[in-house]
Amino acid sequence: MSAVIQDTREQKTLVSLRNLNKHYGDFAAVDNINLDIQDGEFLTFLGSSGSGKSTTLSMLAGFETPSSGEILVDGKSLVNVPSHKRGIGMVFQRYSLFPHLNVRDNIGFPLAIRKQAAGERERRVEAMLKLVQLEQFAHRRPAQLSGGQQQRVAIARALVYEPRILLMDEPLGALDKKLREDLQDELRHLHRRLGITIVYVTHDQEEAMRLSQRIAIFSHGKIVGLGSGYDLYQNPPNAFVASFLGNSNFLKVKAQGNAAATFEGQALAIRPTAGLQDGQDLVLMVRPEKAQVLTPDQASLSPLAAGWNEIQAKVAETVFLGESLTCSVVTASGTHLTLKELSGATQPLQPGAPVRVRWAAADACVYSEWNESDLSKAAGAH
Ligand code: ADP
Ligand code: MG
Numbered sequence: 197m198s199a200v201i202q203d204t205r206e207q208k209t210l211v212s213l214r215n216l217n218k219h220y221g222d223f224a225a226v227d228n229i230n231l232d233i234q235d236g237e238f239l240t241f242l243g244s245s246g247s248g249k250s251t252t253l254s255m256l257a258g259f260e261t262p263s264s265g266e267i268l269v270d271g272k273s274l275v276n277v278p279s280h281k282r283g284i285g286m287v288f289q290r291y292s293l294f295p296h297l298n299v300r301d302n303i304g305f306p307l308a309i310r311k312q313a314a315g316e317r318e319r320r321v322e323a324m325l326k327l328v329q330l331e332q333f334a335h336r337r338p339a340q341l342s343g344g345q346q347q348r349v350a351i352a353r354a355l356v357y358e359p360r361i362l363l364m365d366e367p368l369g370a371l372d373k374k375l376r377e378d379l380q381d382e383l384r385h386l387h388r389r390l391g392i393t394i395v396y397v398t399h400d401q402e403e404a405m406r407l408s409q410r411i412a413i414f415s416h417g418k419i420v421g422l423g424s425g426y427d428l429y430q431n432p433p434n435a436f437v438a439s440f441l442g443n444s445n446f447l448k449v450k451a452q453g454n455a456a457a458t459f460e461g462q463a464l465a466i467r468p469t470a471g472l473q474d475g476q477d478l479v480l481m482v483r484p485e486k487a488q489v490l491t492p493d494q495a496s497l498s499p500l501a502a503g504w505n506e507i508q509a510k511v512a513e514t515v516f517l518g519e520s521l522t523c524s525v526v527t528a529s530g531t532h533l534t535l536k537e538l539s540g541a542t543q544p545l546q547p548g549a550p551v552r553v554r555w556a557a558a559d560a561c562v563y564s565e566w567n568e569s570d571l572s573k574a575a576g577a578h
Contacts, residue, residue, distance in 0.1 A: 211268065216264075218255060229248075234393070237394075239408060247414035256363060269361075284362075295338055307321070343371050348382075359392070377406075401441055439570045446566075451473060457480070460527060466560065503556055503557050504556050506554045508553075514545050517539075533553060
């Protein structure tokens with residue numbers, strides 16, 4: 197894991213969503229969202245289909261009216277400002293380019309309808325063609341371009357009138373994986389060069405991680421996690437985020453004091469957690485790469501370090517993946533864990549072989565509230 201680079205620029209709130217709601221009849225598509233978006237940041241809304249990402253973005257763009265709540269930009273309400281006066285650019289999954297116009301005229305279209313002088317218009321369109329590296333394609337029509345090139349035209353068209361905020365709703369969703377990754381890198385670089393604020397929507401966690409400075413995780417119309425990808429992955433605020441972002445293992449334990457718990461009758465060290473009652477049900481979450489799998493022989497040669505835990509299990513399956521291998525194990529009470537080891541660190545283990553699983557108490561998150569469905573979702577993801 198690379199070091200976290202601290203951004204020393206001063207943070208200033210550009211957009212505030214305050215108690216924002218969107219109801220369709222009885223149904224809350226967006227359920228009381230509060231969020232501050234920093235000037236110049238790349239923020240991604242990540243969540244499964246139907247979680248309210250697009251509806252939130254559409255209210256920001258001005259395509260949907262909130263049922264209640266406020267949208268502020270620089271402290272001023274946007275709710276009664278029409279879409280085209282918000283200084284916001286928008287890119288969708290469907291490129292919605294004009295098929296009869298060439299690349300240059302597609303990009304210049306927003307300036308033409310804003311009646312901008314021809315000279316200035318040409319200058320800006322040229323700058324955009326350069327920015328998205330489509331100078332040689334300026335005379336082509338959309339049908340003569342690849343999907344990735346069409347999406348670059350759509351991005352240039354959204355940026356040509358120099359909006360302060362660019363909203364993107366699954367803009368790469370229709371492209372294949374390799375092209376998507378190339379465009380993700382381009383977008384990240386573009387954001388750095390332009391310094392504008394980008395709010396991006398995706399259901400793809402890897403894409404969110406690659407692109408964003410911060411991620412807002414959506415579930416059922418609410419934001420249930422907010423932070424850098426690094427923080428959300430290392431220290432998920434709740435079991436839902438832990439199971440949604442990356443793979444996770446959950447162990448049901450009972451609290452003993454505020455830094456210990458029991459699992460299958462055995463004492464474990466846990467992160468000190470305030471306010472625990474003895475015997476209280478807790479869930480521990482350990483990432484697959486944070487735990488070690490040892491054979492009993494290896495374990496007896498290597499004493500358990502202070503602050504570490506060890507439990508016994510049997511191998512269910514190992515899968516070799518090249519640089520790493522995953523080892524699924526099951527404990528005496530039937531808890532399944534999936535662990536990721538670097539190849540070479542572990543001998544391929546046969547199903548049924550006894551093993552010891554170790555992890556540092558500091559690496560396991562402690563949750564006192566969870567949904568069973570989050571835990572089973574996580575198990576199903578392996
Ligand atoms: P996402 O972009 O996260 O996939 P959306 O914001 O598009 O989700 O939708 C959130 C929820 O609101 C979904 O359950 C969707 O069916 C519902 N929804 C969206 N638009 C409408 C509408 N015009 N009428 C009724 N329900 C809607
Ligand atoms: Mg959507």
